[in-house]
Every structure is written in structure tokens, then in C-alpha cells.
Amino acid sequence: TQLLEQSPQFLSIQEGENLTVYCNSSSVFSSLQWYRQEPGEGPVLLVTVVTGGEVKKLKRLTFQFGDARKDSSLHITAAQPGDTGLYLCAGARGSSNTGKLIFGQGTTLQVKP
């Protein structure tokens, strides 16, 4: 059973297009994080959202945490080839003191020049 479902799993778009990646669950998370991972490297933290309804922006990336803290989305405006990579959402359940994160299976994004 996948606690965090990401969609789509694969996305191939042209430079300049917009896209949205979704991360959904039936469970409530105390916080949710988004990472980007490039081939042969470890994931790099992009953002952490904690409050239901929270919206955070990181340049052309907009992250939203659902009101019920069960889902999140990542929107990229005017995608560039440098955005290519594997995007992972990860949630912490219960007290943040558990330290354990549950990861989605990832969305592979390819941005063609």
C-alpha cells in the first residue's frame, strides 16, 4: 500500500510550458516536504510545508499543502531544461520527533529544449 501517491509518474514537456505534480494521501501528515533528485545523486530538499493551506514559492516553483494536510501540489511555471529530474514528496506523520519520512514513488520530469 502506497501511503503517498504521486501523479503523474512521468512527464515530458517542452521548455516554457507549465506543469503541476500532485501528491495525495488518505492520511494526515504533520509536515510535507518536496525533494528533487538527479541521476546518481541524493535527493535535495526544496521546501517543507507545515500548515494546512500553506503556499510557498521558490522562484518558478509554487508548493501548496492541502487544507486537511493530506495532499500537496508542486506547480512549475515556464519550465526549463534545468528543471529535469525526479521530484519526490515526503510526509512526516504524527509528532515530528519520529524522524521517519514516508516518500511517494516520484515524478520523473523531462523538459525538452
Add this chain to the structure above:
Amino acid sequence: NAGVMQNPRHLVRRRGQEARLRCSPMKGHSHVYWYRQLPEEGLKFMVYLQKENIIDESGMPKERFSAEFPKEGPSILRIQQVVRGDSAAYFCASSPVPGGNGYTFGSGTRLTVV
């Protein structure tokens, strides 16, 4: 300020051998996590350690796998009698407080069992 350092980056072992994966957390980080990533899958939690203590090992297979984070030195993930199914990328992450607000990951160790 060096990030999370993992070594080796690549490790090849024959079936039945032991694999030792090392992780030095970021300076000032006392919380270490190990995750395993199989091809086309997300990361799966294995174990969470603080200095000299295992806090949560609920994701670790009961047999052949062990982890430690001694008072001095790196954290070690040890896999005894490796099998082909152990082939994966193993990532270590660290945080200054329990990780609900984000980790710093290392570059991983890619284990291949032949």
C-alpha cells in the same frame, strides 16, 4: 561545511559477502537516517539513529541487516550474507533535530550484488 558524506559511492559484492556502508553526517547533526531506493521506486525508510542509540528500526529487515551510530566515527549500515535482492541505492540523511522539517541527504552508495 561538508555535507553528508557517504562511502563508498559504488560497492560490488558477491552473494554471501558482507557489505559495509558508511555515513558521516553534517557537522552539528546528531540524527541519522538510512533509506533504500530500488529502481523505479521511491525511498523506503530503514532506520533512524541518534548517537549510540537506535530510535526506530521499523523499516529494517529483521535478518542480516544492522546499523550503528557510535559516539565517535561514522554511522555504519551493515548487510551480512548479501543476496541479489539487496542490490539498490542506499542513502543516508542527517538533521540537527528529528527530521520532520527536512533532511540533508548524502549522494548514496550503490550496492550491486553479483
